[in-house]
Amino acid sequence: MVFQGAAGKRVSEDVGTLFTTSPPLILLADAERVARACFPGSVACAPLTGERDVNFRVTRVDGSVLTLKFINSAEQLAETEMQVAVLKHLQGAMSVQASHHQTVDTAGLAALSDAQVGQTDTGSTRDWIQYIPLSGGEPIRVRAYGYLQGAPGTGLKADPRAWTAVGRAAAALNRELLQFDHPAAHRKFLWDACQVLDLQPLLGAVESDTERQMIAEFLTLFERQVVPVLDSLPKQVIHNDLSPSNILIDSDGLDLVGILDFGDMVYAPRIAEVAIAASYLMTYSSDPLTVLACVLDGYTEVLPLTSIERLHVLDLVLARLAQRMVITSWRAARFPDNRAYILRSHATATALFNHLYADWKTAQISR
Known part of the structure; x- marks a missing residue:
């Protein structure tokens, strides 16, 4: 299935074949x-x-x-x-x-x-x-x-101690990755939150008119308010997908013991690491901004963050949520046999985006 974007671009011209090629028959x-x-x-x-x-x-x-x-x-x-x-x-x-x-x-x-x-x-x-x-x-x-x-990260407890531990682990990983670079980390990559504008040709995959229009509006505001400052943020290679699926936890469910799957690594603002990790944890709490604050606190126990990084962390949370809504919808349509796995976090991402968006939009307009 190929979707047309607002500008008439075919999806296949805008994204890598890694996301459109079926897994090998093994x-x-x-x-x-x-x-x-x-x-x-x-x-x-x-x-x-x-x-x-x-x-x-x-x-x-x-x-x-x-x-x-x-x-x-x-x-x-x-x-x-x-x-x-x-x-x-x-x-x-x-x-x-x-x-x-x-x-x-x-x-x-x-x-x-x-x-x-x-x-x-x-x-x-x-x-x-x-x-x-x-x-x-x-x-x-x-x-x-x-x-x-280790135990699957999906068993991480909804507890400030656990959220802080994720932040600490993200910072410890980033500290080690400061000395790592590779040409492939600088590729154009659909799951790079800083390249979220590349979702525009895929919006037709979002079934809900309301959600599709809201994401389109978000992308417009992101391009105007956030893109101009991204190059000023401290950058390095980051894991780029510290989701519960890619972490292992201890038996108490309060600390991390392992980090998995480095296939999505990119060279990006390091604050994106915090935003992406937090975006998954925030879906498990009725007070998502407290979760984000805990992840930030854990990160700064290991590495300091600048005020400008803190200012833009929520922008990148919303960017990752938009990716989870759009890319998963698009891939589920392409690979219906794997639909359940692809869409495993779609509903929670959508609910959190809807919860955060109105206040975020107001803050952007007032900047």
């Missing part, structure tokens, strides 16, 4: 073959959920566990390289863990006639393999990384 047998050949000691595979890639949990004879990722064919080589590089950069650097990268056992690779070591612009690598699925087609990249233990 069977459990594919995962078992790759795991046993390339990661010695693998004994069992089980499917995991995913939106763009196909993932499996791999159990090994020594008790260790890996995540095996069959990568969407539309993911650029540089994006894969960036995700591997950041795991190597963060290994052992934080109390809140990131997964360790797992290299390929090339001796076992010889057992797969339809696979070879990964290829980069400068030569071969053991960071991934090129694999032709049993269903056929072109080779795709497959990589593995440690499967972190």
Whole structure:
């Protein structure tokens, strides 16, 4: 399905193919073959959920566990390289863990006639393999990384201590990422909140006329009031998706023990990290601005924020909520079989956007 924007632009001309390309057709047998050949000691595979890639949990004879990722064919080589590089950069650097990268056992690779070591612009690598699925087609990249233990972040308690902990973890991660950069982080990316104007060609996917008009009005105000100041904000590479789906928590539900999925990393204002993390937590409270304040407090326990960053944090909260409303509607229409997973946070994002928008609009007009 292709939607037309107000300016008549086709969506396919405005967004990357990563969001319009179906995940690869991968069977459990594919995962078992790759795991046993390339990661010695693998004994069992089980499917995991995913939106763009196909993932499996791999159990090994020594008790260790890996995540095996069959990568969407539309993911650029540089994006894969960036995700591997950041795991190597963060290994052992934080109390809140990131997964360790797992290299390929090339001796076992010889057992797969339809696979070879990964290829980069400068030569071969053991960071991934090129694999032709049993269903056929072109080779795709497959990589593995440690499967972190912890409770799902969806169980985080609606408690100021938990919200503050998320802010602290975001700042600790940003502190480590200050020394990390990669060309792929500077790509044009639909989930970059600072590039929220790229939603305009997708607005036709929003079924509600009222919500579609409100988002269009928000984008107009954002372009006029916020875009001119974005370049003045402190920038760095950020995770860009510290949602409950991408964090692991302790048994008390009050602190973070792991951070997952670095595939959405971008070079952006660091305050966007706070805004994005808070935008998910704010949907679980009747007092969302208190949640935002707690996340900010936690962040500043580790890193200071400027007054101009604080001034614009809510702008970027609304930007992420608008993305969650529009992009998920658009992708659900394209991939109806995965609709439930894609739309898992759509309703809560819409409710929070509606709750915040009127006061935000008044504040923008009065600036």
